[in-house]
Amino acid sequence: MPTPVSQPDDVALSLTLAVVTASPSPLLLLNGDLAIIAASNSFRNAFDVAQVELAGQALYGLSNSAWDIPELRRLLEATLSGAQSDDCELDLKLTQPPLRHLVVQARRLDYLDLDQTRLLVALSDVTEARADTALKENEARHNIVLLQEVRHRVANSLQIIASVLLQNARKTPSEETRGHLTDAHHRVMSVAALERLLSASQEGDVDVHAYFTALCESITASMIGEAGRVTLTVDGGDGVIDARVSVSLGLIITELVINALKHAFPDGRSGRITIDYSFHGPNWILCVRDDGVGMPLVAPDRTGLGASIVEALARQLNALVTTVPENPGTKVSIEHTQIALVHEEPEVASHSFSKTQAAPGTARHQVQKDRS
Structure with missing residues (x-):
């Protein structure tokens, strides 16, 4: 029996399905009605979906309509219309695991058969990355609070030292010693003014005008x-x-x-x-x-x-x-x-x-x- 000759369209479709199925990243091929033509093995493994459930299934009805998400609808509708759409981020609520944070990309495929609309949808699970980022941000905020508290305490301690210096300056009978103690008092107060300003700042930078103004107010009050x-x-x-x-x-x-x-x-x-x-x-x-x-x-x-x-x-x-x-x-x-x-x-x-x-x-x- 002669071997049947494969049509070019069949070969192209078969190759496309093979590429989508073998993709190491979660990937979907949808038709114009947003029904699933093919899905990568990585998609099925990542979201615990059986092959039988995927065949011809509408994307929005997948996993008990868990994929019916407003952000995803807007992205796919814009892509179908031919508009250049940006990636979107969305939360997918499944039973196991309960919540996934995804970055979704959608592209309309341009090829010779213009009557057949095809969308390629790529998904990236960034749940762990977002959790790590949130953890680092919380730690950074905690460190900032601790640093502000330390600077506040340092400012208070410096002011106490400055007060002791000024009291000793007033008590000493030596004019020269009094002058040195007074100068030391002013120097300590200048650093205390900076520490107090930093204790109220969220960043490591200092507002120049505010700092110099506070410093001048301190010098004016003491001198x-x-x-x-x-x-x-x-x-x-x-x-x-x-x-x-x-x-x-x-x-x-x-x-x-x-x-x-x-x-x-x-x-x-x-x-x-x-x-x-x-x-x-x-x-x-x-x-x-x-x-x-x-x-x-x-x-x-x-x-x-x-x-x-x-x-x-x-x-x-x-x-x-x-x-x-x-x-x-x-x-x-x-x-x-x-x-x-x-x-x-x-x-x-x-x-x-x-x-x-x-x-x-x-x-x-x-x-x-x-x-x-």
């Missing part, structure tokens, strides 16, 4: 008092910075404000100290200026403790300290400039700059000295 002959104001600073950078900037501001209050406004002189922070891409400039008596004509031979602290902190930030006279007063700028060389990749240039520190002999490297 200027109610008389208010000198005012502290904050200009600019719209943005966020890393918490580690904010600690250094807060200490720099504290030192420069202490220095200005000590030397810029003698004999009860009134005035103003302005703190300005501006961003320029990866670069930034912090300026602390006053309208006081200005810099001395002859610079002191020895650099004070406050100036040394400012210089050390600026060096850690790869920034330059510049002090210039103004009319009236003095301006101190802390400037960070990230320079990308033309022949280097951006990452390489940034890495090279991070390891480069300002040379003391450069023209722009002027250290702010205490004006005593």
Whole structure:
């Protein structure tokens, strides 16, 4: 008996069914009425469906109508109409297991037989992945709460330390010792203000304007008092910075404000100290200026403790300290400039700059000295 010759259409359909059946991922081939033509073995195993139940079965009636889901209907109807539909996520409620979270993709097949509509539906079970993500998010939220609580406690502890320093400063008969204790009190309060701000933040970044404003309020309350002959104001600073950078900037501001209050406004002189922070891409400039008596004509031979602290902190930030006279007063700028060389990749240039520190002999490297 001669071997029957297979028609090309039969061969194509047989190949399609074989590909769908052998798919390692759950896969369905549907007709225009959304009845199942073929299903992959992985689909039957994943959703515990027998082959007999699949043959010619309407998709929405599968597993006691568990697949009759509004999100799935919208996706398949849009795909049938020829519209480019996005993937959808849906929850499939079965008896075993009770709930599956699926990502569904549907594509209309274009081939020579235009009268026969075919849809290819791929399913991905992301139940475990979503559960892992939810677990990690819960752990992250729990860690944030713990970190906020720690920072709140640290802020309280620092305030207690600052109060002890201030009490000792008031009791000591030595004017020099009193000055050192008072300065230490202000430095501790600046860190306490940052920790209190971070304790109310959900992220690791710090709002610059809010932080500098809180810092100025703390300095005003402890150093200027109610008389208010000198005012502290904050200009600019719209943005966020890393918490580690904010600690250094807060200490720099504290030192420069202490220095200005000590030397810029003698004999009860009134005035103003302005703190300005501006961003320029990866670069930034912090300026602390006053309208006081200005810099001395002859610079002191020895650099004070406050100036040394400012210089050390600026060096850690790869920034330059510049002090210039103004009319009236003095301006101190802390400037960070990230320079990308033309022949280097951006990452390489940034890495090279991070390891480069300002040379003391450069023209722009002027250290702010205490004006005593």
